[in-house]
Amino acid sequence: MTEVIQISEKSKDFLKKVEEISGEVITLCEQCGICTTSCPMAEDMDVSPSNIMRLVQIGDEGVLETKAIWFCASCFTCTVRCPRGIDLAKVTEALRQINLRKNTDYLDINRMDESEVEDLPTIALVSSMRKYTG
Amino acid sequence: MKKFPYYPGCTLKQAAKHFETSAIASAEAMDIELVEIQKWNCCGAVASLTADDMMHHVAPIRNLVRVQEMNEKGMVDNEYRLVVFCSMCFNVLKRSAKRVKEDADMLKTINDFMDTEEDYEGNVEVKHFLEILDEIGFDSLTRRVKKPLKGLKISAYYGCTLLRPRGIGIDDPEAPSIMERFIEALGGEVVDNPYKSLCCGSYHTVGGNKELVAERAYKIINGARDNGADMMITSCPLCAFNLDDRQELTKKIHPDFQHMPVLYFTQIMAMAMGMEDRAGLDGNHIDARPLLRERKLLEG
Numbered sequence: 001m002t003e004v005i006q007i008s009e010k011s012k013d014f015l016k017k018v019e020e021i022s023g024e025v026i027t028l029c030e031q032c033g034i035c036t037t038s039c040p041m042a043e044d045m046d047v048s049p050s051n052i053m054r055l056v057q058i059g060d061e062g063v064l065e066t067k068a069i070w071f072c073a074s075c076f077t078c079t080v081r082c083p084r085g086i087d088l089a090k091v092t093e094a095l096r097q098i099n100l101r102k103n104t105d106y107l108d109i110n111r112m113d114e115s116e117v118e119d120l121p122t123i124a125l126v127s128s129m130r131k132y133t134g
Numbered sequence: 135m136k137k138f139p140y141y142p143g144c145t146l147k148q149a150a151k152h153f154e155t156s157a158i159a160s161a162e163a164m165d166i167e168l169v170e171i172q173k174w175n176c177c178g179a180v181a182s183l184t185a186d187d188m189m190h191h192v193a194p195i196r197n198l199v200r201v202q203e204m205n206e207k208g209m210v211d212n213e214y215r216l217v218v219f220c221s222m223c224f225n226v227l228k229r230s231a232k233r234v235k236e237d238a239d240m241l242k243t244i245n246d247f248m249d250t251e252e253d254y255e256g257n258v259e260v261k262h263f264l265e266i267l268d269e270i271g272f273d274s275l276t277r278r279v280k281k282p283l284k285g286l287k288i289s290a291y292y293g294c295t296l297l298r299p300r301g302i303g304i305d306d307p308e309a310p311s312i313m314e315r316f317i318e319a320l321g322g323e324v325v326d327n328p329y330k331s332l333c334c335g336s337y338h339t340v341g342g343n344k345e346l347v348a349e350r351a352y353k354i355i356n357g358a359r360d361n362g363a364d365m366m367i368t369s370c371p372l373c374a375f376n377l378d379d380r381q382e383l384t385k386k387i388h389p390d391f392q393h394m395p396v397l398y399f400t401q402i403m404a405m406a407m408g409m410e411d412r413a414g415l416d417g418n419h420i421d422a423r424p425l426l427r428e429r430k431l432l433e434g
Contacts (some may be wrong), residue, residue, distance in 0.1 A: 074294075076307075
């Protein structure tokens with residue numbers, strides 16, 4: 001049975017938005033899955049990297065609610081391996097940014113134990129703030 | 135002494151002081167004087183990856199303007215290679231430098247925005263210190279070694295930002311060799327690790343995911359240990375925190391785990407150059423000194 005997915009105008013707009021912010025042509029993805037097999041975080045993700053790509057292709061905004069986009073640590077392993085030359089790290093960055101630009105932070109450092117924060121090197125604090133807060 | 139502009143970055147001035155101390159000593163051993171750039175600012179630690187964001191490139195570019203100024207003031211002699219030791223700073227600064235070099239409109243916008251700064255001309259080359267050593271030649275490094283790291287089994291840990299993406303990283307992202315050539319040049323024994331470029335978990339060490347990082351440390355360190363390594367080296371202060379300091383948590387999760395020293399590459403270089411007192415060996419969480427004494431590489 002063939003399942004036909006109808007892509008609405010709203011979905012097309014979402015795809016366009018992600019392509020604009022990431023600068024990547026997401027429709028190039030042919031779902032080979034090498035990103036997922038390369039991803040060091042895939043086992044902890046609720047949706048795999050190749051699934052993220054498919055969800056964006058069909059304009060499913062539910063991708064913004066996944067934990068996976070926050071698990072991506074921008075290690076660029078998928079980026080150097082994608083046979084279609086897509087920089088997936090830029091795609092997950094765009095998805096995080098769409099959330100963060102609505103003034104919603106993913107991490108609240110004030111809720112962390114003070115002694116734990118003191119033990120962290122500056123590089124850890126700056127990078128997490130950059131990635132998790134708007 | 136050849137003078138190079140030098141960008142330390144925040145962590146070399148704080149949690150990784152032993153990285154900076156040993157870096158300056160290592161450079162001196164190669165007749166290089168590191169001239170710290172004036173009024174440098176934080177690079178941002180992670181590269182801004184979105185196409186429409188220019189704001190986060192301002193901070194890295196401002197540091198590159200400082201390099202121009204140093205040349206104009208004669209603090210360095212026509213030297214536009216900016217030396218960086220921290221892998222993350224290196225990646226961020228190089229990405230911003232590359233981006234504005236390839237995009238004249240963006241460079242103009244950033245220059246217009248920084249209206250109290252002189253314009254950035256786009257000529258600074260961001261270099262990791264390992265690249266500088268490679269350019270000088272590892273044979274030259276070997277000739278300067280005073281105390282070869284004989285019998286020390288060392289495993290290189292590259293992590294992410296020193297290698298990826300292509301065009302930014304300093305070596306082949308799938309089959310790097312520069313750190314191994316560095317270890318050999320110092321007289322150490324190279325031990326391979328299948329996880330030498332597997333992400334340590336990076337900033338997931340902040341907040342609720344530190345167990346993920348501790349698990350990563352378990353996998354990466356055991357990858358080196360299973361091949362017989364005594365220690366690992368890195369050039370990233372965040373990897374160092376995750377693989378060195380987080381070993382305590384790894385041990386809690388996995389009681390069978392055996393600790394392993396994780397040093398900055400400059401620490402073993404300072405040692406091999408006979409500058410043990412400047413190797414910052416008291417700065418690591420897992421102390422390497424007992425091991426080094428056992429191998430007769432350190433007295434006392």
